[in-house]
Amino acid sequence: MLVIIIIVVLALMFDFINGFHDTANAIATSVSTKALTPRVAVIYAAILNFVGAVVFDQVAKNIGNGIANPMNLDPTIGLHIVIAALVSAILWNLLTWYFGIPSSSSHTLIGSMAGAVIAGAGSGAINWSGFIKIIKILVLSPFIAFAIGFILMYVVKWIVLMLGNGSPSKFNRSFRFMQIFSAGVQAFSHGSNDAQKAMGIIVFALVVGGYQVDTSYIPLWVKISAALAMAFGTSIGGWRIIKTIGRKIIKIEPMNGFTSDITATLVLQTATAYGMPLSTTHVITSSIIGTGTALRPKSINWGIVGKMVMTWVITIPISIVLAFLIYKLFYTIL
Template identity: 55%
Template sequence: MSLLLILTILIVIGALAFDFINGFHDTANAIATSVSTKALKPRQAIMLAAVMNFIGALTFTGVAKTVTKDIVDPFALGNGSVVILAALISAIIWNLLTWYFGIPSSSSHAIIGSVAGAAIAAEGFAVLNYAGFLKILEGLILSPILAFVVGYIIYSIFKVAFKNLNLAKTNRRFRYIQVATAAIQSYSHGTNDAQKSMGIITLALISSSYLPANADIPFWVQLSCAAAMGLGTSIGGWKIIKTVGGKIMKIRPINGVAADLTGAAVIFGATLIHLPVSTTHVISSGILGVGSSHRIKGVKWDTAQRMVITWVITLPITALIAAIVFFILNLVF
């Protein structure tokens, strides 16, 4: 068995492991509000999210293609397989650290920062596809701002539309609606997040010359990444659920529906334009927007501040970790 084939197999395993971790790390965001409001029991919410993420992951490939070509040119990498393996190890390390501490960090930031850091360590800053990389960064930065604004607007409309209804009855009805919105948000999550691993595996296959430069995402890659994320989701991510579902604001069913609709709309919109965004940032920012519209003093801004700090430091830290891992792997391979 050749060294290149061994590296490629390790990358596929690493990418699926990243997707599995992503399943209980990021996917927890999609069901956090429905669990918090008791619209769904935890086991029901997790199984719903697992199924909808699996379906969503099989539906689109545009984001995967963006990840494949817009960060670095795989043919410009002299040791591309080692670069990609280093990036996966870095992203997995960061995801596990933030999951352990219950911080809703971004898997998108982690993998994109890691790919950039490992590539720079291998070939220098010139290797980056700056136009594509900046486009991805713009999406990562602007999407949570958009989610905050959309969440604020949606809940403001809800307040006017349902102001004369009995609060208890309204919340009871919205609890039923939230089952549907949780499913929609989980589906949108699958259309965007699982594709990052698809893109990474395809990038590895292209850089190893197992696929031509303009190849579509192979179906086996789609299926395996969708299955890995669905399986990871079924494990659950209770630490993240507790933070997103209760430590940002006290969520009632009407708040949860507004937040779910916000997250689904922004994430699915990004998927349609083939832009990888942080589902963590989008969902959490949507909740912040809803909370600010509901009662700005009711938002736990210290939790929000901790989340924002983590979001800001993820890219540079994962890039640094990936560079260190690359240098270590380069000694071995």
């Protein structure tokens, strides 16, 4: 029971860090365009993150058995695997947050789980079909978000130019108002997908420890505790990353800020409906780059984009290695 309690605490810590690490996903555009003040935006995002986390559970079920089948693992080994994975994911999240790099909590958790499973139970314990499916979705989602954002921005820009007689700035006030709505649905989408990952890890541990039969059921206490941790983390705010997303990539205007939020929401909600974990960081950032490219490609700081993409590429391999080493260290000590 003590090990389960430790795992729950670590999972909620990960969720809390995920909240302030990924706050920028929901509010960077609305804060940058001054549609919302930072304080109001953070509280608003925290509330809707909580609601989204409680309402859905499809992603949690997929995380619970998509990478490895918890019922096939030895209880002791399985619980140590979860601890190593969570410690690895927390360390990488804190490191990237400190340097203001919008990396993916989803990538690091999934990579860490895979690395810890390989270290503890061997590569044969990995559910390779499920793992590869998750990786494919994670890799494809930024391209999808970029493409949808690019196309949607062109459509919105064309409509605005037609209605505004060639002056899109006339609609800035309207788009700034609509951003209040778009930031809200983006925060709800973040909670409905990202908070599910910690829930899935807790349920994975409960099944390994024999406290639950399978991963198809997410206990209410797991939902509420993970949702609260995510909401509380969101309320703290990740200002370093907000500055990177909201200011350093491109100067966000109300029109492309609103379009970016709607694009990201469409992608995230579609994935959530199918129980697929996505990186909200990658999706919203790619949406911003897509809409920005449609408006003024030269205004995008491609140097910053290149650094972020490099971080995205290395996150899963680094997480696999880090979790592998942490598990081996635990094994040596214990």
